[in-house]
Amino acid sequence: xxxxxxxxxxxxxxxxxxxxxxxxxxxxxxxxxxxxxxxxxxxxxxxxxxxxxxxxxxxxxxxxxxxxxxxxxxxxxxxxxxxxxxxxxxxxxxxxxxxxxxxxxxxxxxxxxxxxxxxxxxxxxxxxxxxxxxxxxxxxxxxxxxxxxxxxxxxxxxxxxxxxxxxxxxxxxxxxxxxxxxxxxxxxxxxxxxxxxxxxxxxxxxxxxxxxxxxxxxxxxxxxxxxxxxxxxxxxxxxxxxxxxxxxx
Amino acid sequence: xxxxxxxxxxxxxxxxxxxxxxxxxxxxxxxxxxxxxxxxxxxxxxxxxxxxxxxxxxxxxxxxxxxxxxxxxxxxxxxxxxxxxxxxxxxxxxxxxxxxxxxxxxxxxxxxxxxxxxxxxxxxxxxxxxxxxxxxxxxxxxxxxxxxxxxxxxxxxxxxxxxxxxxxxxxxxxxxxxxxxxxxxxxxxxxxxxxxxxxxxxxxxxxxxxxxxxxxxxxxxxxxxxxxxxxxxxxxxxxxxxxxxxxxxxxxxxx
Numbered sequence: 001x002x003x004x005x006x007x008x009x010x011x012x013x014x015x016x017x018x019x020x021x022x023x024x025x026x027x028x029x030x031x032x033x034x035x036x037x038x039x040x041x042x043x044x045x046x047x048x049x050x051x052x053x054x055x056x057x058x059x060x061x062x063x064x065x066x067x068x069x070x071x072x073x074x075x076x077x078x079x080x081x082x083x084x085x086x087x088x089x090x091x092x093x094x095x096x097x098x099x100x101x102x103x104x105x106x107x108x109x110x111x112x113x114x115x116x117x118x119x120x121x122x123x124x125x126x127x128x129x130x131x132x133x134x135x136x137x138x139x140x141x142x143x144x145x146x147x148x149x150x151x152x153x154x155x156x157x158x159x160x161x162x163x164x165x166x167x168x169x170x171x172x173x174x175x176x177x178x179x180x181x182x183x184x185x186x187x188x189x190x191x192x193x194x195x196x197x198x199x200x201x202x203x204x205x206x207x208x209x210x211x212x213x214x215x216x217x218x219x220x221x222x223x224x225x226x227x228x229x230x231x232x233x234x235x236x237x238x239x240x241x242x243x244x245x246x247x248x249x
Numbered sequence: 250x251x252x253x254x255x256x257x258x259x260x261x262x263x264x265x266x267x268x269x270x271x272x273x274x275x276x277x278x279x280x281x282x283x284x285x286x287x288x289x290x291x292x293x294x295x296x297x298x299x300x301x302x303x304x305x306x307x308x309x310x311x312x313x314x315x316x317x318x319x320x321x322x323x324x325x326x327x328x329x330x331x332x333x334x335x336x337x338x339x340x341x342x343x344x345x346x347x348x349x350x351x352x353x354x355x356x357x358x359x360x361x362x363x364x365x366x367x368x369x370x371x372x373x374x375x376x377x378x379x380x381x382x383x384x385x386x387x388x389x390x391x392x393x394x395x396x397x398x399x400x401x402x403x404x405x406x407x408x409x410x411x412x413x414x415x416x417x418x419x420x421x422x423x424x425x426x427x428x429x430x431x432x433x434x435x436x437x438x439x440x441x442x443x444x445x446x447x448x449x450x451x452x453x454x455x456x457x458x459x460x461x462x463x464x465x466x467x468x469x470x471x472x473x474x475x476x477x478x479x480x481x482x483x484x485x486x487x488x489x490x491x492x493x494x495x496x497x498x499x500x501x502x503x504x
Contacts, residue, residue: 055403070404077398083277084448084457085393093394094405132452148401 004030006068006156006188007052011060014047021047023212025060029205031155034182034189036203036219038196040232043210045192046075049160052190068156071149075160075192079141081134087144088129095151104147105129108177110140142174150181157181159191175202196223256371257363261469264427265439267378269465271385271423272440273447273458274416278396281445282332283320285437286339288424290316292346292433295358299351305358306373309428312342313421321414346433361432361484363473374426381419381426382462388412393454430469431484442491443468449498464494 007029014022022044029035037045051058053072064070079085091101110128128140136144149157159178179202182189193199199206199219206222208215208231215222215231275284291309298308316338323334350358357365366374385392395402395409402409420440427436443464444457451457472487479486 050400053400053404055400072401072404074398074400077401079397082448083397084451084454085397086453089454090397093390130452 006031006033006065008063009052009061010063012048012051012058012062013060014044014051014056014058020211022051022058022209025207025209025213027205027207027213027216029188029190031065031188032182032186033205034191034203035205035207036199037190037192037207037209038194038199038231039209039214043231045209046160048209049158049190049192052158064156069152069154071151071154071157073142073145073149073157073159077145079134081132083132083134085133086130087133087136090133090144091148091151094148100151101129101147104150107150107181108143108147110143110147139174143177146174146177146181153185154187156188156190159189161192161194178202199223256366256368257473258470260363260366260371260374260430261473262466263375263378264423264430265466265469266462267381267465268423268427268439269443269447269468270382270458270462271419272442272465273444273461274385274389274392275420275440276444276448277393280420281437281441283335284420284424284440286335286342287313287316287320287420288428288433288436289339289346290342291424291428291436292358293342293349294346295428295433296346296350296354299354299358300349304370305429306370306425309433310421310425313425314418316342317417317421321417324413325410357432359432359434360482361428361430361435363430363483364476366429370429374429377422377426381423384415385419388415389458392416430473431487435484435488438488438491439465439468442488442495446491446495446498449495449502464491468494 005028009025009027012022012025013020025048027035037048039045047056049072050056052062053070054062088101091104095101105128133141133144146159149159157178175198178189178191181187191198191203200223203219205217206215206219207213208222208227210231215227272284275281291313294308294310294312295305296308297303297312298305301308319338320335323329346358347355391402391407391409391412394405395407395412399409423440424436427439431439444461446464447457447461451460468487468491471490473483475481475486475490476483
């Protein structure tokens with residue numbers, strides 16, 4: 001592994017019973033990369049994440065750089081309306097430091113902005129931190145999950161469909177936020193997305209996944225109609241996005 | 250029926266707090282029915298203890314422990330739906346327990362009688378209640394997180410399977426401790442009702458768990474006091490008092 005490499009995946013295979021869910025995945029990731037994982041439903045995208053995080057058994061090799069810290073935003077965390085947990089209490093499950101919690105909330109743009117500094121803590125205290133987490137909107141909840149992943153300053157963030165269940169405006173904002181965070185903290189990001197616009201705009205590498213690895217490389221180099229047809233089985237509507245800025249499937 | 254004594258009150262205080270507190274976490278996990286079923290699993294153990302003249306706590310805990318091992322294994326090793334298996338455990342245990350419980354003891358086993366508690370039972374219940382509260386407090390963060398998302402918990406280094414197992418042992422301990430007071434048929438109510446009443450009053454986790462413990466305490470003390478005053482069996486009265494708290498909480502949550 002050279003100095004820039006932060007992750008090396010070799011022959012990664014995952015079986016669920018006698019079914020191969022991931023077959024022989026190989027790629028490397030350099031520090032500061034933004035890697036997008038695309039593929040149809042059931043392609044094994046979330047399974048790949050869970051293998052990278054060491055949450056499920058696999059064969060092959062997943063080597064992270066030594067002492068790397070991973071931050072993870074799952075696709076969904078189901079929290080019912082009545083679940084008695086405030087935002088502050090949720091973040092306290094990961095960090096005992098109030099300063100750290102305030103820092104990550106500010107980093108995801110909650111309560112910051114036009115507020116005066118000395119009002120910030122007051123604002124957070126009375127508005128976001130003490131609200132039930134099950135009552136947040138999709139966008140607010142997503143930000144809280146991102147704030148969660150930023151606790152303890154990770155080097156690598158893994159986002160599983162960071163904008164599922166968020167409206168288009170909110171989706172743009174979340175990606176802009178990720179982009180800013182990435183630049184500011186020189187983070188390495190791996191994200192699962194179904195939106196090729198996002199891939200072109202933010203990712204410098206892409207993996208096309210459909211149980212097997214169909215492509216890997218820079219989006220403009222590897223995402224051609226043939227690959228996409230193979231990946232999605234003829235649904236080329238994924239590809240034509242020149243002037244469909246907000247289209248997503 | 251003997252009059253109220255300090256030992257009963259002492260047991261009521263500790264078992265009430267511990268079952269209310271632990272129950273708040275069971276309700277979070279939507280394990281209310283598991284708690285109910287587990288309390289029935291205690292019945293055959295109680296019966297065997299009565300037959301062989303062993304302290305009923307140990308009999309109850311023995312079958313409860315077997316029951317939780319069963320549930321835990323099923324959850325971790327198979328794809329079978331836990332709910333239906335819990336239903337199996339519950340009905341099987343109730344049937345077996347009813348058949349082997351000596352006829353004269355059946356009412357006490359089903360509905361409890363705290364007035365028959367011995368000094369040793371009392372001390373054991375107090376110590377176990379304190380232990381349950383301390384251990385639960387210790388695993389609470391990991392427990393809450395794995396309730397929200399197993400992946401999130403595992404990726405944060407939480408040992409999910411271990412926490413679930415410890416939790417079930419705590420449930421078995423508290424059910425075995427509380428059975429003297431309210432009986433195996435009604436013990437489920439003691440862990441469930443205070444928690445759902447508290448949920449209607451609170452926004453955050455801290456207050457929710459504490460208020461649930463307070464309701465548990467008030468239900469047991471209120472039930473025991475009423476039983477002594479009305480010369481009735483304490484178990485059902487404890488459940489009625491906690492149900493009253495729940496009804497009041499409904500009015501509050503409607504506002």
